[in-house]
Amino acid sequence: MQLEEAVAIARNSRWLSQHDRRVQDQLCSRMRLVTLPKNRTLFDIEDSASEIYCLVSGCAVITVPHPVQGMLHAHVMFAGRWFGEPAALGKRPRIMSVYARRPTELLALSQQAIIDLLQADPSLNWVLFNLMAWNVEEYLLHAVDLMIVDPRIRLCSRLLTFGGRLLNFLPSGPVSIPLTQEELAAASNMSRSTVFHLLGELVQHGICELGYREVRILDMPRLAAIVEEASTA
Structure with missing residues (x-):
């Protein structure tokens, strides 16, 4: 991917697109393109934070430490997602790790560039x-x-959030979530057998399908409807 193409994706991201062209120009003019092979770590816990990022292709996963279960997969990020700003702006060490689950490209804005822009x-x-x-x-x-509390509703809601659902936004789908069933179970605080059973039901209804180390959401609106119906019951 060329830098110009990456910048166009950043400009059209849900966050930056709401700001005017002047702001977009100021931020994007100082960004550099970063390429990560599959499974390469972008940063780890306790690393010094020197940049914020916009993911422009591929997929990255956030992992966080759990006092009992060790490192857990906390979130999946797709193109258009900005991240890394709390530690970089606060000049604090990273409190999470991020690695590329697939070959991934990002735009990086350095802490010094941010300081210069703010001045x-x-x-x-x-x-x-x-x-x-x-x-x-x-x-x-x-x-x-x-x-x-309900395991079925919790799993459906977890899939929606991993798939990019926000309070007032639902991706059109289909969406591929690159987590194994074991990783999804740990991130949902559920047993693997329960997740396996519930995913089987979603597959039978044509809402999801299972691939190698991934869950594909085929029908985001139907998945969201399950959660919404439970909240109004």
């Missing part, structure tokens, strides 16, 4: 605050998912 245009503080608020919404959905 030249302090109004960009609000733009970056908006990015953090945007991502907090997504992280909260993961927490809410795990509060769902």
Whole structure:
């Protein structure tokens, strides 16, 4: 992928596209293209944070430490997703790890470039605050998912969140989630046998299909309807 093509994807991302062309130009003019082979780590826990990123192709996975279960797959990120800003802007060590689940390309904006941009245009503080608020919404959905008692509804909600669902946004699909059933079970706080059984039901209804080390959501609206019906019951 050429830099110009990557920048076009970043401009059209759900977060940056809501800002005017001037803001887009300021951020994108200072970004560099990063290529990660499959399974290559972008950054690890406790690494110093020197950049924020926009994923432009492929797929990356966030892993976080659990005091009992070790490293868990916490989230899946696809093209258009911006991340890494809390640690980079706060000059704090990373509190999660990110690695490429597939061959992946990203745009990186350095901490020094951000400092230079903010000194030249302090109004960009609000733009970056908006990015953090945007991502907090997504992280909260993961927490809410795990509060769902019913295993079937919890799994459906987890699949929606991994597939890119937000409070007021549902991807059109199909969406491929590159997690094994064991990884999905751990990320959903469920046993592998329960996840296997519930996924089988979703496959029978034509909502999902199973591939090698992945779950493909074929019908996002029907999956969302299962969760919505449970919330109004």
